[in-house]
Amino acid sequence: MKNGKKPTKRQKEIxxxxxxxxxxxxxxxxxxDELHIVHRETGRQRVIPA
Structure with a gap:
């Protein structure tokens, strides 16, 4: 898995x-149409519709 990046202001709102x-x-x-995010500590992945 690739390393995640800090979310932008717009992504933070989503x-x-x-x-x-x-x-x-x-x-x-x-x-x-969607935002794939991963938790910093646990590594749990989620997909959020944008």
């Missing part, structure tokens, strides 16, 4: 709308 704390998540893949 993560907040999914009721997650953006400080705990890194962006792995940014697609037009």
């Amino acid at each position: 993560i907040k709308q999914a009721r997650l704390n953006p400080d705990n998540w890194l962006v792995v893949k940014n697609l037009p």
Whole structure:
């Protein structure tokens, strides 16, 4: 798996709308219709519709 990147301001808003704390998540893949994120500590992956 690739290393995640810090989310941008727009991505942080999308993560907040999914009721997650953006400080705990890194962006792995940014697609037009979804955002793939991974948790900083546990490595758990999620896909959020954008």
